[in-house]
Amino acid sequence: MNRTRTVALALAGAAALGVALGGAAFAQSSGPATLVASFDHQVTGVAVAQDGRRFVNFPRWTDDAPISVAEVLPNGSLKPYPDANWNSWRNVRAGELSVADHFVCVQSIVPDNQGHLWVVDAGAPGNERILEGAPKLVRIDLATNTVSKVIPVAADVALQGTYLNDIRFSPDGRTAYITDSGTRGAIIVIDLDSGRGFRALDGHPSTQVEKSVKVTLDGKPLVRPDGRQPMFASDGIAISNDGKTLYYQALTGKTLYAIDTARLRPDVSETDRAAGVRRVATTHVADGLWMSKAGVLYLTSPTDYSITRLVKDHTETVLTDRRLRWPDTFSEGPDGRIYVTASHIQDTQWFTPGAPPSIRTQLFSFSPKR
Template structure:
């Protein structure tokens, strides 16, 4: 078994399944070891998932590096062990399934590192969010071993016969005859370590304040106690005949999850679901990890009773059935929103989309990896493209750049946005290939939608569009007089343009909220997105949205995980940068995001390239709206008069930037969906 060394441990683990698959961390419980997942793994692998199975501190081949390190076992310190393992493996974002101790370790990971944990499955042990009250007498009786280990005599008894102590729990916690003795003896070898008893005693004593948690983890223990709910997609798997944590002990579990959630009860199953009924567990994990979060729903699973399924066996037929089911749910319709509908497909990379009040639809094609033959197009009813506003504005070609005045043509259009006053504005950063700005090329072009004629060109000067700037997206004040542009280039900023005078300035220039977050790794297809020279995408302030009353501007760096906002009053000319910086508000911790959109209903939508999805802001957190494997790099939004939301899939991860040998021209798509009501609205 491979070993990874952290600052305190040598952690034994396995890393199996498709290397390009979405990573899943599977954490075992007590008294058990990593083999608890053995019968589940083949089915997860068949569904395209990569699995990392560690051995917890005190168990098996995992060892402490120093004699002076406290032999602690509280959930928060176990979570810190797990994050150190994932750091060492270079895995930034992942999903988790945890059983027993692993359940609360997974919960602590979701609390402590919400930007890294994408989805969560807890098995057989309820969350401790908000703290652990003293249990009622009936549950305290089932947990007799907790109190037994809190005494000196009880602790000595565990030291004297650790296997006997573990064995009685295997017997009592699940139906009679569920395991064979040879299996238990194999697992019990993981308890024959110098530290198993000390880690065990500390784990149970610390949860009832009979021992202090590991000092390094106190911050996380406090955070779990202070956190009442989680919003990420999650399931809780409950054995119907669990002898230690029966369904009656889990009644409050659903109230701890405010995002997509399912309570799954497995008939005939006790405390070790993944060992007793691996097929059912694998099926529900695959639905969570590969399906649409909004499709999660409470289930009483009677399809695979223990009497019909031998533990530890997963036949090839079951793998095929479950993998096929996973493929089926991957494009399932999300609850509260219509299914994703493909509107059009293009032979070149599209980024921006604009839908006007009368239903006209426009897209744009930046010159990133190919010299697109058209920059701005109207999508006609038959799906064909018509150069807009005319062929002349779209006639720029990189090969003829020395012969064509950059101010009179679309050079590298990144975004197109209606202003609500009968005009379509074209944002041209003037930097083909997302590289050097061509002098005089950065501009805003105003087109009258009634006459289809250019009525104004605002050139963005070099003291505003600095070399290294990339004009990314734009939003307008309700009165149509001011434009707010994100600069996603080497020095992020919000660029403010007076649309009447054409004058502009940089705001929050270099401020932390407009810069990349160097702690973020952009992940797609379950792995870091990097160029051949190992550079990852580094895009500063990118997504932008404005409240319907025009008073609040929202923005986020693509290479980031925090959504910010500022009052637009602070973006007026003459306000000091000190006052602006003081007015920046942190709205929510999010995820890697490209496009933002404030709907007419006042809901902020956020694209999520990491999981081919879309989320929305609810209060101070985000919740999933939909995921769909066709939505490769959801980029830019627009909204029709009927409330239908449009989004481009720009396939950035499929470009030759990140896939050497990929064709210069990419096939991309325009999709739409009808949003449902956000929770809490």
């Protein structure tokens, strides 16, 4: 921590302004993973555009973060993205600004291959009750840095108890697949042209918490003060490069599943859909999944500070770095370098009584294992 602050103090004045706005400090460091930036608030998502620009997001879980989506500038400072207005909603000012055209609780950000950055707004501050009209997908044109489309997620798709988590796209950019990591568990499918969506595998065992799985860190159960452990359903998601196979896993689980995307069309019955689910591998507690351009499926392994990759029917460790306190979400740069956020879930007020609402988090990168 002291080393990071020392590096931050050596940055130019613009970086210092970034710390004031959202807490980014740009740095490099040795080790299995390279430290890219540090933040004063809990980060979850990362996205790297084809031109190399890097973006991060900050959900409103235990902290009313001053920025929801930000571009990480070359000097490490944060710039609200696409602008300050979209990032101006606050918990303390709820009711003053429309939840339909402001970021409320952004969980993830992912670029498509059509020149857009998509923002997944779960619309549920504190990971609790959904605010009416808040769940949405926001499409930002990366060439103009402006919002070009907003798709509200209907109330019969984003049910109370739903938490829109991560998103992947069909290669043609017309369909989105979103994990619901909330109390029901499902894969939400959205037609990006019409905006219509539906819940697939809603309540199916593959999208649910595995009750036998206990989340542990350093040999100890990760539990809240009242004894509850993390109970998150379908969370990590990845799509094959040809768009034909969707992979997903519950965070509180150790089974990686897959389904052909052809079974996720609206004209397929739930019976046929369920019949198409297959077990890929027994894995480990995993938060984020990423299919690299080289066709390698990476998984975060928060309980042992690691990144793994899928090799046939099992995983193998790519790197372990104690600074990866809850490796969360992946993205890939145009040079093939993989980026991953460390969201420090174990350091939040949920699991560490007396912790401040704001916590220090990081963005790392690593060279993929060949």
